[in-house]
Amino acid sequence: MVRLRDGQWMTAEGMKVDYAEEVYDIASQEDQQAMSLLCPTKKVLSRGDSLNLPTITVDLKAEMDGVISVEATHFAGAQNKGPHFDLFPDGQPSISGKIVKSGKGTTLESGSVAVTISSDPHTFNLEFHSTDRSQTLTTLGHRSTGYAVTPYPSNPMQLGDLRDFKHYMFLQTNLSVGESVHGLGERFGAWNKVGQAVTLWNSDGGTSSDQAYKNVPFWMSNKGYGVFIDNPGRIEMEIGSERCCRVQTTIESQRLKMYIIYGPTPKDILKRYSALTGRPGKVPAWSYGLWLSTSFTTNYDEKTVTSFLEGMKARNTPVEVFHFDCFWMKAFTWTDFVFDSERFPDPKGQIARIKESGLCKKVCVWINPYIAQHGAAFKHAAEKGYLLKRKNGDIWQWDLWQAGMGLLDVTNPEAAAWYVECLDGLFDKGVDAIKTDFGERIPTQDVQWFDETVDPIRMHNYYSFVYNQIVYRALQKRFGDDQAVLFARASTAGCQRFPLQWGGDCESTPEAFAESIRGGLSLGISGFSFWSCDIGGFEGYPPPWIYKRWVAMGLLCSHSRLHGSNSYRVPWTVDDDDKTEEGCSKTLAKWTALKNRLMPYIISQAAESIAGGLPLSLRSVALEFPNDPTAWYIERQFMLGSQILAAPIFQESGEVEFYLPKGKWTSYFTNEVKSGPGWFKEKHAFGTLPLYVRENTVLVLGNRSQAGTVYDYTKDVEVALYQVSIGAKAILVNNEGEEIGELVVGADGKLTDTSILTGDVKISEVGRSLDGDAPISITSW
Structure with missing residues (x-):
C-alpha cells in the first residue's frame, strides 16, 4: 500500500x-x-x-x-500511454x-x-x-x-x-x-x-x-x-x-x-455510470436456468457426464447448461482447444446426443488465455508471434499453473483472430457458451506487448476487458448479438458489457457463503447486472446442510451453477442420495422449480436492469430503499429485482434474522404479511427461506408444471397481487426479452385488462395461490 x-x-x-x-x-x-x-x-x-x-x-x-x-x-x-477505458461506447450524450x-x-x-x-x-x-x-x-x-x-x-x-x-x-x-x-x-x-x-x-x-x-x-x-x-x-x-x-x-x-x-438516487448514479462505461449486455432466457459442471479435478468422461444428466432428469431437476471444466483437455495441454480423445472420442457426437435426448439445452466449456508449452497450440502461436514476449524477444513463460505456459497477446490483432478461429472450432462441435477463466495473473515486468504504445501496468487489469471482449464478440458472431453468454472470472470497468461473471474460488463454509454474497452485492453496485457463484462452495466437501442452504441462495442469483474443485456437486453425491423431502436432491429440485416459475418476473426485471445498469441479483436493499439508513449496512440479504427480498440462511438449524424496510411485505411461501421497518427472526427447513414480496407488486408466475426457463411467459400463468393500489403494474416480456405489454391495476384493485394472457390463467388477489404446495414449516422465534 x-x-x-x-x-x-x-x-x-x-x-x-x-x-x-x-x-x-x-x-x-x-x-x-x-x-x-x-x-x-x-x-x-x-x-x-x-x-x-x-x-x-x-x-x-x-x-x-x-x-x-x-x-x-x-x-x-x-506520455499518456494506453490502454484507456472504452468510455461512452454508445456515444457521448450532448451537454451544455x-x-x-x-x-x-x-x-x-x-x-x-x-x-x-x-x-x-x-x-x-x-x-x-x-x-x-x-x-x-x-x-x-x-x-x-x-x-x-x-x-x-x-x-x-x-x-x-x-x-x-x-x-x-x-x-x-x-x-x-x-x-x-x-x-x-x-x-x-x-x-x-x-x-x-x-x-x-x-x-x-x-x-x-x-x-x-x-x-x-x-x-x-x-x-x-x-x-x-x-x-x-x-x-x-x-x-x-x-x-x-x-x-x-x-x-x-x-x-x-x-x-x-x-444521482441523487443510487439508480440514477448507476444509469449515468453505465452510459459512461457501457450498459450490461443482454443474455438469453436459457442462461437463467440451472448450470451443472463436471467440477475441476474430478475424474470424468462421456459416461460420467451422461450419468450425471440422467440422474438430474430422474430427480426432476432440469439442467439447461452442462459445463465441461478444465479436463476436457489433456493435462499439460491447456488451452489447446482439443478434447481428450481417450475420454471424449466423439465430442461433437456426444454433445449432439445429450441435447437431442433432452438432458440439457446447451453446452459450455472452460478455457483461459494461458497456452501451455506441451499443447498443440503453443508451437503454432509461438511461431506466429501470438504470445507475449520479454524485452529481449523471448516468449514470456513461467511454470505457474501450466508448465511453460505463454500468454495470448491480446494487443496483436492476428493473435486475437487466431484465438477466435480456435473458438469457432468448438462452436462447430456444438459448444454454445464459454467459461473465460483466469486472466488475473498478467505480468508487468520484463514484458513487451505487440502494441508498443501500451503501459504494462495499465494492461494488467485491462487485459480482462480485451480477453472477454474477444470471446464475447466471437459468440455474438456465431449465435447472435443477444445470444452470447460467457462465464467470466476476471473483469474490470466495462466488462459488464460481456455477461456474465461468477464469483471465483470460495470454500464450502458458512463464512465463505457470506463472503460470496458480499462479493455479489459489491459487484452489483459496480454496474454489473448478472452474477453467479459456485453453489455449495468450490473448495472442499460441503456438508449437506451447507449445500442445501447455498442451493436456496444460488437459485435466487441471476444465474445458478453447481461447481466444485475436487468433488462433484450433483446432489446425490453430497448426502449419500438421501431421498427424503429434506435431502439434497429434492431441495435442489424445489429451488430449481421455483426459479423456473419466477421466469416471467425475472426476464422482465432483467430488461429493466440492463436499461438502467442495475444488478438483477444480487441487488442491494439500499438500491431500492436509499433513504433507509439501515439498508446501507445490510450485507447478508439481497433483492431479486425490485420487488422480491431474500435472506439466505447461514445456520444448520435454519434460524435466521433479517431486516424488512418500510412497507408491507408478504411471505412468498405462506402469504403472511409483515410490516417494516424492522428486524425479524424465523426458523426454516431446507425448502424455504425468508422470501418476501414487496407491497404494490403484480407478480406473474409460470405454471407449476413448467420445466426449464424457456417457455411462453403469458400462457397458463398465475398473476398474484400483493397489497396493490391503483397503477401497480407488471411489464410482460417474452422469452426473447422483448416487451409485449403490461398488466395494470385499476381503481377497484383488480387488473384492468388481461387479454394479453392466454390459456388457463389464474388471478390471485391476496398473494399467490398456495394450492399444490408441499407442507412447509416456518416459525418465528
Whole structure:
C-alpha cells in the first residue's frame, strides 16, 4: 500500500508530498464546457513566491448531465500511454456546460451537478454539489490534491532523472458524517468500505482475502454520488483509513482523472455510470436456468457426464447448461482447444446426443488465455508471434499453473483472430457458451506487448476487458448479438458489457457463503447486472446442510451453477442420495422449480436492469430503499429485482434474522404479511427461506408444471397481487426479452385488462395461490 502520511501531522518516512495550496488562476474554455485551474504548491503572497515552485493543474469538464470530470496533473509532458477505458461506447450524450461567477466563487455546471471553486484568497477548495444547491456531494479541500515522490530527494536537481524515483498523484475527496462507500468491484470483505485500504489490482486470491478477481475503479456513496477513476492501472485506495474523513485515491503517474457522478438516487448514479462505461449486455432466457459442471479435478468422461444428466432428469431437476471444466483437455495441454480423445472420442457426437435426448439445452466449456508449452497450440502461436514476449524477444513463460505456459497477446490483432478461429472450432462441435477463466495473473515486468504504445501496468487489469471482449464478440458472431453468454472470472470497468461473471474460488463454509454474497452485492453496485457463484462452495466437501442452504441462495442469483474443485456437486453425491423431502436432491429440485416459475418476473426485471445498469441479483436493499439508513449496512440479504427480498440462511438449524424496510411485505411461501421497518427472526427447513414480496407488486408466475426457463411467459400463468393500489403494474416480456405489454391495476384493485394472457390463467388477489404446495414449516422465534 502507498501511504502519504504518518498520522495527521507527519509525512510518511521517505516521502516528499506537495499539495495544491491555492487556486492562482482560472482559465475558462469559450464553450463554457471546462475550466483549468493553476494551483501552486504553496501560497503565492509575493511575486518572488512563484519561483522554484511546483504547480498542479486541475482540469474540470462538463461530461454529460450529472457528470463532471476532474483531472490533476503535475508534469503535462509525460506520455499518456494506453490502454484507456472504452468510455461512452454508445456515444457521448450532448451537454451544455455553463460557467457562473458569484460571490461564492466560480461554478461550472453540468446539467444537474456543479462544482464551485472558492473565491476566498489563497485557498484551495472545490465543492461538488447539485446545481440547485440542495445537496452537497463532496469536496476537494485543504491539502487534498497533489503529488508525492519517493525516496525523498535531498536536492531538487535529483528529479532531473526520475528513473530512480516513484511519482504518485493523489486526490482526497471528503467523507461527511455518516457517509458510507460501496463498490470497487467484486470484493469479499465488509460491504461498506469505510475503514478499509483497497488495492485495485486483479489477483487470483480466492474469496477469503482482500484481493479481488474483478477490480472496478468505481464507488458509490450513500450521499447521492459516485466516483469513477479513469485509470485501468494499479490504484491504491485509503477509504476513511489513512485520513478518517477522506477517500484517498493514489496512482503512480503524472496525472489522475476521475468522474464525479451525481444521482441523487443510487439508480440514477448507476444509469449515468453505465452510459459512461457501457450498459450490461443482454443474455438469453436459457442462461437463467440451472448450470451443472463436471467440477475441476474430478475424474470424468462421456459416461460420467451422461450419468450425471440422467440422474438430474430422474430427480426432476432440469439442467439447461452442462459445463465441461478444465479436463476436457489433456493435462499439460491447456488451452489447446482439443478434447481428450481417450475420454471424449466423439465430442461433437456426444454433445449432439445429450441435447437431442433432452438432458440439457446447451453446452459450455472452460478455457483461459494461458497456452501451455506441451499443447498443440503453443508451437503454432509461438511461431506466429501470438504470445507475449520479454524485452529481449523471448516468449514470456513461467511454470505457474501450466508448465511453460505463454500468454495470448491480446494487443496483436492476428493473435486475437487466431484465438477466435480456435473458438469457432468448438462452436462447430456444438459448444454454445464459454467459461473465460483466469486472466488475473498478467505480468508487468520484463514484458513487451505487440502494441508498443501500451503501459504494462495499465494492461494488467485491462487485459480482462480485451480477453472477454474477444470471446464475447466471437459468440455474438456465431449465435447472435443477444445470444452470447460467457462465464467470466476476471473483469474490470466495462466488462459488464460481456455477461456474465461468477464469483471465483470460495470454500464450502458458512463464512465463505457470506463472503460470496458480499462479493455479489459489491459487484452489483459496480454496474454489473448478472452474477453467479459456485453453489455449495468450490473448495472442499460441503456438508449437506451447507449445500442445501447455498442451493436456496444460488437459485435466487441471476444465474445458478453447481461447481466444485475436487468433488462433484450433483446432489446425490453430497448426502449419500438421501431421498427424503429434506435431502439434497429434492431441495435442489424445489429451488430449481421455483426459479423456473419466477421466469416471467425475472426476464422482465432483467430488461429493466440492463436499461438502467442495475444488478438483477444480487441487488442491494439500499438500491431500492436509499433513504433507509439501515439498508446501507445490510450485507447478508439481497433483492431479486425490485420487488422480491431474500435472506439466505447461514445456520444448520435454519434460524435466521433479517431486516424488512418500510412497507408491507408478504411471505412468498405462506402469504403472511409483515410490516417494516424492522428486524425479524424465523426458523426454516431446507425448502424455504425468508422470501418476501414487496407491497404494490403484480407478480406473474409460470405454471407449476413448467420445466426449464424457456417457455411462453403469458400462457397458463398465475398473476398474484400483493397489497396493490391503483397503477401497480407488471411489464410482460417474452422469452426473447422483448416487451409485449403490461398488466395494470385499476381503481377497484383488480387488473384492468388481461387479454394479453392466454390459456388457463389464474388471478390471485391476496398473494399467490398456495394450492399444490408441499407442507412447509416456518416459525418465528
